[in-house]
Amino acid sequence: MDVLSDAISAVRVGQPSSDRLRVAGTWCARLAAYEGAGFHVVLQGSCWLLPDDDGAPVTLGPGDVVLLSHGTGHVLASEPMGRQAIERAVDFEEWRSRQAVRSVPDGPGVTELLCGKYRLDRSHPHPLMAELPTVVQLPNRIGRHPELRSAIDLLGREVGRDAPGAGVAVPGLLDLLLVYLVRAWLTDGPADGSAAGPADGGWSAALADPVVAGALRALHEAPEQAWSNELLAARAGVSRATLARRFTALVGRSPMAYLAWWRMTSAAALLRDTQAPIDTIARQVGYGSPYALSHAFNRAFGTTPGRYRAARSTG
Known part of the structure; x- marks a missing residue:
């Protein structure tokens, strides 16, 4: 076992979950804080993320990935808005249920998201995982982290399909995605400085x-x-x-x-x-x-x- 594999295995519990959503128009959904980590991938369109901890808003475009390393509550919205307006955000689970019965045709203003959660045991976390910033944004860049992009493509094809073997394929791909997300952050962090990358020192330096x-x-x-x-x-x-x-x-x-x-x-x-x-x-x-x-x-x-x-x- 290598250190990263051990660090993830030590805290990961249960099965990860994921959803693929298509939305259009103006929308705003709140995800409550949870014991774990979450991610969002923008497959099409764009959206806006605002963490509950007064962190800076994050704009996400096609191919962008964001990891909520410590399960921080946050809001996803179709467009930037003030914190006072966010109080009107719909609970994510309720919002997801609404989308499940809607058919959103292709067209301008459509956003397609791949969202997921990992359950993590926070009682004794490995310091490598604890060192991750609250929000890890990995903007889409051609040729950057090809293994991460491949995992996203495969996961995007599997989620929401009723294909034979999906019950095994999807959890496996979700676990793989978490490894690639953490590895990408350890390697070089975001290319554009839009979110915190590995500090000088710490576990990124230890593994190097x-x-x-x-x-x-x-x-x-x-x-x-x-x-x-x-x-x-x-x-x-x-x-x-x-x-x-x-x-x-x-x-x-x-x-x-x-x-x-x-x-x-x-x-x-x-x-x-x-x-x-x-x-x-x-x-x-x-x-x-x-x-x-x-x-x-x-x-x-x-x-x-x-x-x-x-x-x-x-x-």
Whole structure:
């Protein structure tokens, strides 16, 4: 597993959902805040997005993509309007139901949207995901992020169709789209400065640094190994002091502190997503016994692994 895959897998829960909508005329719909992340792709026409957190309005044109990384409530509208006018916005679910029974013919003023949501567990997010800005806008650019564009094209063809296998294809494409959205932001952010890109430093820089990225990869590939600073530095091909300095500066934790944190995060994901016995999970994340795992887990989460699993299975 690579770091980005692990970071997404650690927080993603349940099945993503998506809708394809065609609208015309003047419209304004509100999406309430939710535990997850959402996205909008403009397939045709244009629209306007205003986040609830007083963020700047975002204008979206054909082919533009926007990721609401932290599930911030927002408004989508056919045209810019003041915040006082937005109070009249229709709830998105009600608005979507109305559109489902309407037939919107091709013509000027038509906007076609691909909208979706991911459910994410925010109780113990990976810092890579937490670092994403509230709104990530990726404007359409010819030749830019071709894999993202291909995923959008495929998803656009599948959503709303009653084709055989769509129940498997659509969730898979949605998961792929999330990976490509985060990867595109990590790579270079928006080309036109219309939304925040990766900062100087942080996880974008950590994954670009060969020493730090190599150390992270080793910890993620084998969290159960009895790592030490010496072993990890040898794997990275640098001195222990060099590894500690570069790793801590970019990741925000020392290598061993990150390893302890990642072991707990991995244990939580395994408890949530699998029925593996606790002693098996303990060995998978580097603890010699269920008791050792339980002690560390209780310090990190304030509860035992068994109670955590029970709460997640009923929550």
